[in-house]
Amino acid sequence: MIIPSFADVEIAADRLKGVARRTPLLHSEALDEALGATVLVKAECLQRYGAFKFRGAYNRLAVMSAAERAQGVIAFSSGNHAAGVAGAAKLLGVSAVIVMPADAPGVKLAQTRALGAEIVLYDRVRESREEIGARLAQERGLTLVKPFDDPYVIAGQGTCGLEIAEDVAPDIVIAPASGGGLVTGVALAVHARHPHTQVFAAEPEGHDDLARSLQSGRIESNAPGIRSICDALLVERMGEIPFALARTHLAGAAAASDDDVRAAMRLAFQHLKIVLEPGGAAALAAALAGRVDIKGRTVVLIASGGNVDAEVFAAALRAP
Amino acid sequence: MIIPSFADVEIAADRLKGVARRTPLLHSEALDEALGATVLVKAECLQRYGAFKFRGAYNRLAVMSAAERAQGVIAFSSGNHAAGVAGAAKLLGVSAVIVMPADAPGVKLAQTRALGAEIVLYDRVRESREEIGARLAQERGLTLVKPFDDPYVIAGQGTCGLEIAEDVAPDIVIAPASGGGLVTGVALAVHARHPHTQVFAAEPEGHDDLARSLQSGRIESNAPGIRSICDALLVERMGEIPFALARTHLAGAAAASDDDVRAAMRLAFQHLKIVLEPGGAAALAAALAGRVDIKGRTVVLIASGGNVDAEVFAAALRAP
Numbered sequence: 229m230i231i232p233s234f235a236d237v238e239i240a241a242d243r244l245k246g247v248a249r250r251t252p253l254l255h256s257e258a259l260d261e262a263l264g265a266t267v268l269v270k271a272e273c274l275q276r277y278g279a280f281k282f283r284g285a286y287n288r289l290a291v292m293s294a295a296e297r298a299q300g301v302i303a304f305s306s307g308n309h310a311a312g313v314a315g316a317a318k319l320l321g322v323s324a325v326i327v328m329p330a331d332a333p334g335v336k337l338a339q340t341r342a343l344g345a346e347i348v349l350y351d352r353v354r355e356s357r358e359e360i361g362a363r364l365a366q367e368r369g370l371t372l373v374k375p376f377d378d379p380y381v382i383a384g385q386g387t388c389g390l391e392i393a394e395d396v397a398p399d400i401v402i403a404p405a406s407g408g409g410l411v412t413g414v415a416l417a418v419h420a421r422h423p424h425t426q427v428f429a430a431e432p433e434g435h436d437d438l439a440r441s442l443q444s445g446r447i448e449s450n451a452p453g454i455r456s457i458c459d460a461l462l463v464e465r466m467g468e469i470p471f472a473l474a475r476t477h478l479a480g481a482a483a484a485s486d487d488d489v490r491a492a493m494r495l496a497f498q499h500l501k502i503v504l505e506p507g508g509a510a511a512l513a514a515a516l517a518g519r520v521d522i523k524g525r526t527v528v529l530i531a532s533g534g535n536v537d538a539e540v541f542a543a544a545l546r547a548p
Numbered sequence: 549m550i551i552p553s554f555a556d557v558e559i560a561a562d563r564l565k566g567v568a569r570r571t572p573l574l575h576s577e578a579l580d581e582a583l584g585a586t587v588l589v590k591a592e593c594l595q596r597y598g599a600f601k602f603r604g605a606y607n608r609l610a611v612m613s614a615a616e617r618a619q620g621v622i623a624f625s626s627g628n629h630a631a632g633v634a635g636a637a638k639l640l641g642v643s644a645v646i647v648m649p650a651d652a653p654g655v656k657l658a659q660t661r662a663l664g665a666e667i668v669l670y671d672r673v674r675e676s677r678e679e680i681g682a683r684l685a686q687e688r689g690l691t692l693v694k695p696f697d698d699p700y701v702i703a704g705q706g707t708c709g710l711e712i713a714e715d716v717a718p719d720i721v722i723a724p725a726s727g728g729g730l731v732t733g734v735a736l737a738v739h740a741r742h743p744h745t746q747v748f749a750a751e752p753e754g755h756d757d758l759a760r761s762l763q764s765g766r767i768e769s770n771a772p773g774i775r776s777i778c779d780a781l782l783v784e785r786m787g788e789i790p791f792a793l794a795r796t797h798l799a800g801a802a803a804a805s806d807d808d809v810r811a812a813m814r815l816a817f818q819h820l821k822i823v824l825e826p827g828g829a830a831a832l833a834a835a836l837a838g839r840v841d842i843k844g845r846t847v848v849l850i851a852s853g854g855n856v857d858a859e860v861f862a863a864a865l866r867a868p
Contacts, residue, residue, distance in 0.1 A: 546862065
């Protein structure tokens with residue numbers, strides 16, 4: 229297992245310069261008042277392809293050999309990693325096969341398809357994406373681009389944290405987590421500059437494997453079939469590299485219910501004028517629900533993505 | 549009549565440094581493909597209080613004398629100028645009275661109220677906001693902050709154009725227009741750096757006073773009672789200073805129908821992950837409907853505001 233270092237994040241930042249976007253830290257006095265803190269929202273929904281995932285995917289593809297590039301890549305994803313890999317592959321002239329669940333959000337399927345990737349759909353209940361992917365990878369000699377358990381992917385996501393650390397010295401950072409690549413990459417980068425910043429993961433309620441893993445000291449799994457509006461945050465268990473980083477870098481994990489997430493989406497709509505997908509609103513949701521004590525502190529909330537179908541977004545605006 | 553110069557825009561930019569936000573130019577490959585051009589969207593919806601209006605309001609209030617500040621300000625507005633003035637007044641410790649129509653969008657009323665302004669509602673059909681305002685201004689010695697026909701306001705809006713001109717040398721810029729303060733301030737600033745850039749105004753269909761004024765060579769009015777989804781763009785006639793600037797700086801004006809505007813709001817939701825109010829989407833709508841020939845060019849579209857009620861936004865997502 230190769231654990232990325234801060235130097236890897238800095239190298240990733242160089243690779244991503246002029247390719248990924250430096251996303252803004254948004255601020256709203258109304259949000260500060262609602263949360264009783266100085267709140268800065270890192271708007272990764274404004275990242276290329278609408279989510280942070282492009283950072284890690286591009287950083288991974290950029291280190292492939294010429295021979296590997298000629299063969300192409302494969303990835304499994306319900307959406308944001310799919311588009312990140314497809315977009316990075318298009319930019320680097322690499323062909324991409326993406327294995328996606330048939331029930332992935334339409335906007336995510338359409339975006340990945342528009343980026344020129346070959347999409348292989350599977351049935352989430354009856355089929356194994358790992359088996360489909362392994363077969364295709366072997367048949368065609370494709371390189372698998374893992375969504376989080378890869379040092380280059382984590383270092384790429386860490387560039388989001390590097391930008392935060394350059395802009396502000398926050399007391400607290402909260403990032404959505406599922407596989408753990410974003411929150412641990414960000415923590416690695418933020419701690420290199422600001423060692424006393426507390427970094428928390430936000431995960432869907434009932435899907436709290438990260439919280440339990442931090443407590444037990446080993447990687448815990450989620451029971452199958454748990455439902456959450458956060459389609460982007462439903463990995464069964466976090467990665468080994470993220471877990472190793474989480475043990476030294478994370479201050480804890482907080483849960484966000486579906487109602488909290490919808491409220492956060494509404495708040496971001498109203499006060500920040502950004503579109504967040506459910507998973508992208510998890511950190512704001514956890515803060516809003518008081519799951520992390522942020523009163524009076526300077527807090528960065530990572531809004532990790534905005535790829536959401538119109539009906540889901542409209543429903544969140546209508547709730548509660 | 550005092551016509552602002554580019555130097556006034558530069559002075560305004562100094563005043564606004566650290567107070568207004570430098571908004572990003574957003575880009576999306578999908579939008580480029582949809583429009584057949586290199587499209588950059590200046591996201592003024594991410595400006596303080598959700599619209600460009602804060603720029604001009606703050607620049608105007610900043611030049612008031614101590615005696616004027618002690619008395620307070622008054623403004624008429626259906627929303628974005630209201631919040632801009634209320635926010636600038638709060639920052640500068642000036643009391644503000646805002647005369648707003650009773651049927652203004654709820655989000656705009658709430659935001660202005662939350663900023664501590666005293667709101668005086670009037671009936672758009674039966675009452676004259678000018679009369680109400682003139683009476684209050686006289687009774688209380690308030691300074692009127694005009695929404696567009698003021699050199700400091702136009703210079704403040706021009707800082708949006710200065711940021712554009714610093715970031716890119718566009719072939720074409722399109723900005724929403726009603727009173728004309730934004731589009732002419734922007735044109736003034738852009739032309740100082742890039743004299744060959746064509747600047748167009750986008751106005752609601754049937755509310756094309758600017759297009760007719762450019763043609764006839766005098767300020768034309770809109771017939772009363774014309775309906776448009778663009779609540780922010782329904783001024784009866786443009787200002788005299790904006791008209792003087794428009795004659796030398798604008799290449800033309802393009803109309804946006806309600807359907808075009810809703811389609812633009814959806815496109816910005818889908819590909820840019822930003823929330824636009826109807827008036828804020830007018831430039832994108834005009835480009836999308838082919839009302840300005842942008843094929844193959846580098847185009848900046850100003851997305852001037854995002855203060856929209858949830859029901860209106862959800863309805864735009866559901867359309868057509």
